Amino acid sequence: MPTCSRLRGVTENFTTRSTDLNRIASSILAKTSHQSRRRSKCREHAGGVPHRHETRATGERCPMRHSKGMRFLTRRTGADVRLAAAIAVAAIAVVWPGGEAVRTGGAQAxxxxxxxxxxxxxxxxxxxxxxxxxxxxxxxxxxxxxxxxxxxxxxxxxxxxxxxxxxxxxxxxxxxxxxxxxxxxxxxxxxxxxxxxxxxxxxxxxxxxxxxxxxxxxxxxxxxxxxxxxxxxxxxxxxxxxxxxxxxxxxxxxxxxxxxxxxxxxxxxxxxxxxxxxxxxxxxxxxxxxxxxxxxxxxxxxxxxxxxxxxx
Structure with a gap:
């Protein structure tokens, strides 16, 4: 019974912490998806568009059409995707029972x-x-x-x-x-x-x-x-x-x-x-x-x- 109880506690801890981390990852991915859709719409008006332009479909303002600005937006979106992926991996690596990883952030042995x-x-x-x-x-x-x-x-x-x-x-x-x-x-x-x-x-x-x-x-x-x-x-x-x-x-x-x-x-x-x-x-x-x-x-x-x- 003590072994089962301890295993149940580890499983509950895994589920709770994994859910929290996945929620953060989902939030980042949702934000990234919105930025990607916005960038796609802005690309439709690549020719002769002012630096701030309302798209006909949504009324959203497009970012500046300078090449460096677009590269920054691309890098920013890519960084968000990598961060979300890292958090998702951490959800497993940190709290999965078994091995030393379960001690991450805990007291020293x-x-x-x-x-x-x-x-x-x-x-x-x-x-x-x-x-x-x-x-x-x-x-x-x-x-x-x-x-x-x-x-x-x-x-x-x-x-x-x-x-x-x-x-x-x-x-x-x-x-x-x-x-x-x-x-x-x-x-x-x-x-x-x-x-x-x-x-x-x-x-x-x-x-x-x-x-x-x-x-x-x-x-x-x-x-x-x-x-x-x-x-x-x-x-x-x-x-x-x-x-x-x-x-x-x-x-x-x-x-x-x-x-x-x-x-x-x-x-x-x-x-x-x-x-x-x-x-x-x-x-x-x-x-x-x-x-x-x-x-x-x-x-x-x-x-x-x-x-x-x-x-x-």
């Missing part, structure tokens, strides 16, 4: 990539000392340079699908000053997106952005909770975020033209909407490294990959 990023001999979690504003920030905060669970699965690794652009409507990136840390610690964002910088701390922070050439992109003073400031991420590259008031605070934004994702606390990631075909995956981590991988995506299916990170 896509699949999903999912995977795990891990490392051998994960380090024991550590903390770093707080050297300023201890009354508010406390005495120590977690070291987020390498975050891995007991199985070695690594968080905060960025995976990118080379050459695959971001879709429309991606949520804008956000970085928050909270608990004297930047959250999220690592993220990926499309090039030319607008970063929302916020603070939930009633203590002076400065959200200082450096590009991968160590140049300042922006430096925002945030003296109290509730502040919100937008800044553009104009160029692709790895952006480092620091706080001039608190040296341990650090965050990273991978600004990319390529679609990507960040691993969660369990070292897993998912990239949806990847076009079917073979793609190269690259990976970035603030302390670790891994070689790119090639992966083949099948439409409507999920492809699994695994990365192993190591010290560069």
């Amino acid at each position: 896509v699949g999903t990539i999912t995977g795990v990023v891990a490392m051998d001999d994960p380090p024991v979690p550590t903390t770093v000392p707080v050297t300023a504003d201890q009354a508010f920030c406390g005495e120590r905060v977690p070291n987020e340079e390498i975050v891995a669970d007991e199985k070695g699965r690594v968080a905060n690794a960025v995976i990118r699908v080379t050459g695959v652009p971001w879709p429309e409507g991606v949520a804008p990136p956000t970085i928050d000053n909270i608990g004297c840390r930047f959250a999220p610690h690592v993220q990926i964002a499309p090039t030319r997106s607008r970063l929302l910088v916020t603070s939930q701390d009633d203590v002076l922070h400065s959200t200082h952005s450096y590009d991968d050439r160590q140049r300042t992109d922006f430096n925002i003073a945030m003296p109290f909770a509730g502040m919100e400031v937008h800044r553009p991420l104009r160029r692709p590259g790895v952006v480092r975020i620091e706080c001039d008031s608190h040296s341990w605070m650090r965050g990273w934004i991978v600004v990319s033209n390529d679609l990507g994702a960040v691993t969660d606390g369990g070292g897993t990631f998912t990239v949806e909407g990847v076009p079917a075909g073979t793609h190269e995956l690259t990976i970035w981590h603030e302390r670790l490294a891994a070689r790119p991988q090639s992966v083949t995506v099948t439409a409507g299916q999920t492809t699994e990959v695994a990365f192993t990170l190591a010290q560069p």
Whole structure:
């Protein structure tokens, strides 16, 4: 029954779209036929006729008797016939069920990539000392340079699908000053997106952005909770975020033209909407490294990959 239902839907779609296209073709052909009849009547008066002349039979005005004008009319009529024929062919080629032609104008065939990023001999979690504003920030905060669970699965690794652009409507990136840390610690964002910088701390922070050439992109003073400031991420590259008031605070934004994702606390990631075909995956981590991988995506299916990170 599902097969019959789907076939019936395709047939109905074919009938509707074919009718619409044929209606357009018929309109063009009718117009062309009228022009052809008019031209034939005008040819009967080829000798010594003024440039605008009423035929005795219909009272219609003939076009100018200049040779170029007649050639233009002939070319125009021929073009209309060819256009009508093309539309009639499209009525079959575009909507006839079976084959890739049925996908014309539709969504691109896509699949999903999912995977795990891990490392051998994960380090024991550590903390770093707080050297300023201890009354508010406390005495120590977690070291987020390498975050891995007991199985070695690594968080905060960025995976990118080379050459695959971001879709429309991606949520804008956000970085928050909270608990004297930047959250999220690592993220990926499309090039030319607008970063929302916020603070939930009633203590002076400065959200200082450096590009991968160590140049300042922006430096925002945030003296109290509730502040919100937008800044553009104009160029692709790895952006480092620091706080001039608190040296341990650090965050990273991978600004990319390529679609990507960040691993969660369990070292897993998912990239949806990847076009079917073979793609190269690259990976970035603030302390670790891994070689790119090639992966083949099948439409409507999920492809699994695994990365192993190591010290560069």
